Amino acid sequence: MRALFGIEHPIAQGPFGGGLSSVALAAAVSEAGGLGSFGAHLLGPERITALVADLRAATAKPFAVNLWVPHPGEDTVPDAAEFARHVDRVRPYLTEVGAPDPDGAGPFLPDFDAQLAALLAAAPPVISFVMGVPPEAAITEARDRGIVTVGTATTVDEAVALAAAGVHAVVASGSDAGGHRGAFLRPVGESLVGTFSLVPQVADAVPIPVIAAGGIADARGVAAALALGADGVQIGTGFLATKESGASAAHKAALHSAAARSTTLTRLFTGRHARTIVNRMTRELADQEDSVPGYPVQSTVMAPIRQAGEPGLMSLWAGQGAPLTRPRSAKDYVESLLAGL
Structure with a gap:
């Protein structure tokens, strides 16, 4: 190497x-x-x-x-009605963080x-x-x-x-x-x-x-x-x-916290399986794992929430060795x- x-x-x-x-x-x-x-x-x-x-x-x-x-x-862009259904799934979180609706026009x-x-x-x-x-x-x-x-x-x-x-x-x-x-x-x-x-x-x-x-x-x-x-x-x-x-200050703080001892593979944040620290979002929407659209549509849907900076709702990517950092x-x-x- x-x-x-x-x-x-x-x-x-x-x-x-x-x-x-x-x-x-x-x-x-x-x-x-x-x-x-x-x-x-x-x-x-x-x-x-x-x-x-x-x-x-x-x-x-x-x-x-x-x-x-x-x-x-x-590269497939869903029609407006389908995209709106996916946005409605996370509407409470968009409202909570004061984020605008994502743009579903594509390309993503x-x-x-x-x-x-x-x-x-x-x-x-x-x-x-x-x-x-x-x-x-x-x-x-x-x-x-x-x-x-x-x-x-x-x-x-x-x-x-x-x-x-x-x-x-x-x-x-x-x-x-x-x-x-x-x-x-x-x-x-x-x-x-x-x-x-x-x-x-x-x-x-x-x-x-x-x-x-x-x-x-x-x-x-x-x-x-x-x-x-x-x-x-x-x-x-x-x-x-x-x-x-x-990485944001919130993300880095999570890597250095006891929460990093618990990670999970989830599709919730982007539509692709990814390992993240378990948080409120991964728990509350756990039953939606098989319902969310694939990448990159789900990533577009979740972008305003991820970017809001709320640790309980954002993707906190981390490997299983995070507690050692x-x-x-x-x-x-x-x-x-x-x-x-």
Whole structure:
């Protein structure tokens, strides 16, 4: 991993979407000898071009930019009546936080092909993907441009598919991980493999570097992942808790509270399964898990509530290692992860 990315330490920062990533965080991790990352799946082509320029201005060291591979049907916009029904489901919460109704006109996502073209043209040192296998042409073009590509797998079969597609490295993301689950070959419920079970199986199954992710939050987790055959680790929640991340004060406070000991996988916030700290929203709407629309429609419906900043109603993405985190700078966190290696 270190030789592949040109970094000093086998530590990668997980990419965050929805405003949780920051240029300051990615640059700080890269400057500390790891691989800083930025989640760009909600950014349009022009903003992606500007983002890569901003990252280059902030650090001369390698960094990664992440995109989501779209799933079929995610570009479908529901009719006005259907969208209104989904909004009515959360009407009491919209009223409580004083938020306006979400806009159901669509499109709800940037065009993936345009995003990918802009990112390839900007040529960051590393491009990572979640939610699927990136297009063959994109992998080929990335190689031609000298860009390292990374795929993300939640199962051994997904890792094998990514390796066969030609990515340079694969993240083995265990079910311990926070945020969205990236399963793409089988349903999420059939793809919940814990990190300590997943990593050695992936290491045995693919000929490319394996990066362990999920539940790793301190030096003990790093050492354990390396002992299981990983070439490095990717850490999300621990970096989300740092001073440089784009997480809100309420989100960071939740990561450092006793509440972080209880997380759940839910579709309520975005329509995709994602691990979050249990709160009032996940409890009160638990019986609606199978009724809410898929991503990105549900994400659009819930956006005004998530953005209102009420901890009991917002998405508090967190992995199962969240209780091991504490407030500090990204540089100090990287240094702590290397203790004993």
